[in-house]
Amino acid sequence: MSDTDIKKGLAGVTVDYTAISKVNPDSNSLLYRGYPVQELAATHSFEAVAYLLWHGELPDDEQLAELRRTERSQRALPEDVKQTIDLLPLTAHPMDVVRTAVSAIGAADEETADASPEADLRKSVRLFAVLPAVVAYDQRRRRGQELIAPRDDLDYSANFLWMTFGELPDEVVRRAFDVSMILYAEHSFNASTFTARVITSTMSDLYSAVVGAVGALKGALHGGANEAVMHIFDDIGSAENVGPWLDDALASKRKVMGFGHRVYKRGDSRVPTMKAALDTLVAHEGAGDLAALYDALESDFVGRKGIYPNLDYPSGPAYHLMGFDTLTFTPLFVAARVTGWTAHIMEQAASNALIRPLSAYNGPDERHVDGYVADT
Ligand code: ACO
Numbered sequence: 328m329s330d331t332d333i334k335k336g337l338a339g340v341t342v343d344y345t346a347i348s349k350v351n352p353d354s355n356s357l358l359y360r361g362y363p364v365q366e367l368a369a370t371h372s373f374e375a376v377a378y379l380l381w382h383g384e385l386p387d388d389e390q391l392a393e394l395r396r397t398e399r400s401q402r403a404l405p406e407d408v409k410q411t412i413d414l415l416p417l418t419a420h421p422m423d424v425v426r427t428a429v430s431a432i433g434a435a436d437e438e439t440a441d442a443s444p445e446a447d448l449r450k451s452v453r454l455f456a457v458l459p460a461v462v463a464y465d466q467r468r469r470r471g472q473e474l475i476a477p478r479d480d481l482d483y484s485a486n487f488l489w490m491t492f493g494e495l496p497d498e499v500v501r502r503a504f505d506v507s508m509i510l511y512a513e514h515s516f517n518a519s520t521f522t523a524r525v526i527t528s529t530m531s532d533l534y535s536a537v538v539g540a541v542g543a544l545k546g547a548l549h550g551g552a553n554e555a556v557m558h559i560f561d562d563i564g565s566a567e568n569v570g571p572w573l574d575d576a577l578a579s580k581r582k583v584m585g586f587g588h589r590v591y592k593r594g595d596s597r598v599p600t601m602k603a604a605l606d607t608l609v610a611h612e613g614a615g616d617l618a619a620l621y622d623a624l625e626s627d628f629v630g631r632k633g634i635y636p637n638l639d640y641p642s643g644p645a646y647h648l649m650g651f652d653t654l655t656f657t658p659l660f661v662a663a664r665v666t667g668w669t670a671h672i673m674e675q676a677a678s679n680a681l682i683r684p685l686s687a688y689n690g691p692d693e694r695h696v697d698g699y700v701a702d703t
Contacts, residue, residue, distance in 0.1 A: 328687045338589065342682070343524075347380060347670050348513045350590050357596045359513055360384070365600045373508040373663070374398065374483050377455055380513055380670040381448060394452070395482070401456035402477035402486065404464055408432055408457075409474065412465060421465050422545040425658045426538055428461045429454065433534025440532060444673060450533045451669035458665055459483070462658040463490035466651065484508065487662070492650055499611045500649050503604040507642050510597045511660050513667030519543040519550065523668045527675040528682040540668045541661055547584060550664070553656040555584035556643035559624075565616060566623040573627055583628055585640030594635040601641040608648040617644055 334340045349358040357364045360379050367376050371385065378386040378394050386394060411431040415424055432454065433439050438446045464474050475490045484505040488496040496504070514520070522543040526536040544550035563572045576583055588595055609618045621644055625636055646656045 333687060336589075337684075342516065342521075343680075345515060345671065345674060346383065347667065347674060348515050350515045350596075352591050352593070355591065355594055355596045357514070364510060364597060368506045368509045368600050371509070372482060372484075373505050373512070376509045376512055377666040380666050381451060381673070397452055398456040398483065399477075399479040399486075401453055402460060402479070404457065404460035404474060405432070405435070407435055408461070409464065412461070412468070417469055420545070421462070421469075421654050421658045422541060422551075422661070424465045425458070425461055425661050426541040426545075429458075429534060429541060430538050432457065433532065433538070436534065439534055442530070442532065442676060444677065447533050447669070447673050447676065451666075451673070454534075454537060454665050454669065455662075458662040459487040460490060462655060462662055463487065465658070466491055466655045469652065469654075488649070496649075497611065499607050503608050503645055504649060506604045507601060507645060507659070508663040510601055510638055511642070511663035513664070513670065517549065518546075519664065520668055520671050523672050524675040525682045527672045528679055530679070533669065533672050536672050537665060537668055540664075544661060544664065545657060548582075550639075550657045550660040552584045552637070553639040553643040553646065553660060554653050556639055557647055557653040557656065559584055560617070560620055560644065560647075563620060563624065566619040569620070569623040569627050573624070573631065577631070583624075583634075585643060586628055586632075586636055587634045588637045591635070591637070595637040597638040598636050598641060601638055601645065605641045605645045605648075608645055612648045614648055617648070 347360065349356075349361075351357070359367060359376065360383055362379070362385075367379070371379075372391075374395055375386055375391055378390060382390075408428055408431050412424055412428055415427060436450065436453070438450060460474075460477060467474065472493075475493050477486050478489055479486075481489055481495075482501075482505075485496055485501050488501060488504060516524070519540040523536040523540040526539045527533075547555050563569055573583070605621075606618075609615070621641075625640070629635060642660075643653075643656055646659060647653065651659065
């Protein structure tokens with residue numbers, strides 16, 4: 328076997344079919360079940376997009392109403408899950424809290440072992456419905472605030488913001504949040520989705536696959552980048568510091584988080600839609616300094632390296648302007664991506680093959696333990 332046979336990072340390797348989304352780096356497009364994601368973000372709610380990912384078609388009015396009824400009826404944080412979260416230290420990363428909460432929900436769900444498509448869909452909707460309460464409560468407890476009960480007169484995004492901040496969001500904020508959820512919902516065989524599919528391929532359960540996916544998403548090269556972008560902004564401080572900061576980052580070969588992508592090499596197709604949502608928030612919040620820093624870093628880094636922003640670059644500052652703590656950004660990504668993960672889990676289960684690649688051994692040649700005498 329030669330080095331060229333090794334596909335490090337599985338780069339360029341196609342491992343299976345999927346009908347859920349299509350990433351096309353040449354045309355710079357992302358389709359969910361055939362629909363361009365920017366068209367969905369402009370015309371549909373996150374609930375409708377979740378339905379599309381699970382069922383393959385956009386819902387009619389009655390189907391959407393039914394999903395909304397089910398989602399609203401399962402929004403409240405179960406007491407046992409709250410108690411589990413309360414056992415975790417406030418120093419725990421919120422992604423560890425989300426991972427633990429999903430595990431606790433799975434352990435308590437009587438349907439966990441039922442792998443029928445109907446049961447998997449019910450579990451998918453259950454996680455979609457309850458994750459906002461997990462994420463919102465964890466941010467609140469860190470701030471020394473009480474749990475806020477959901478309101479079933481609000482849509483998904485308005486209720487998410489209500490449970491987090493205890494006040495009704497302005498429409499500009501609600502809309503920007505909903506758009507971010509739609510853009511984060513699905514992205515083919517990214518690292519966390521692939522993790523979920525690997526776990527599903529062993530015939531493990533849906534919750535175990537989502538727990539694994541949360542772990543994969545936490546890393547700074549994947550979902551953790553939206554949080555890392557805000558740390559970079561804090562570090563740089565203001566637009567005039569961008570040049571020297573970048574000189575230092577590039578000289579010490581540090582990655583600039585929020586830029587680059589394994590698949591898109593000429594720009595991430597989701598960025599223009601999220602940047603437009605960020606612009607509305609900047610205008611709404613009067614955040615000109617942050618916008619100036621954003622533009623300065625983008626133009627300097629793209630100019631020097633030709634590496635373009637990914638979705639985490641505009642979404643990090645957008646979540647900051649909405650009022651979320653930086654540590655909460657990646658859990659927001661979980662709440663969105665759970666729709667794509669669960670769609671992939673169901674797709675994998677429907678035409679399963681155990682995912683088990685090969686490796687090329689490069690350890691010591693065969694050798695033997697001193698004093699060992701084989702039985703004769
Ligand atoms: N900052 C500085 N240099 C970069 C960056 C970056 N953000 N991204 C890529 N490069 C450079 C690498 O250093 C490397 O240079 P070299 O050839 O001189 O060694 C070259 O570009 C290729 O980079 P790789 O990391 O090998 O390419 P890969 O396809 O594996 O990278 C990745 C994709 C991991 C996303 C990378 O661009 C990165 O680390 N970005 C920062 C983290 C980030 O924003 N992740 C979010 C991903 S999108 C999402 O989850 C929504």
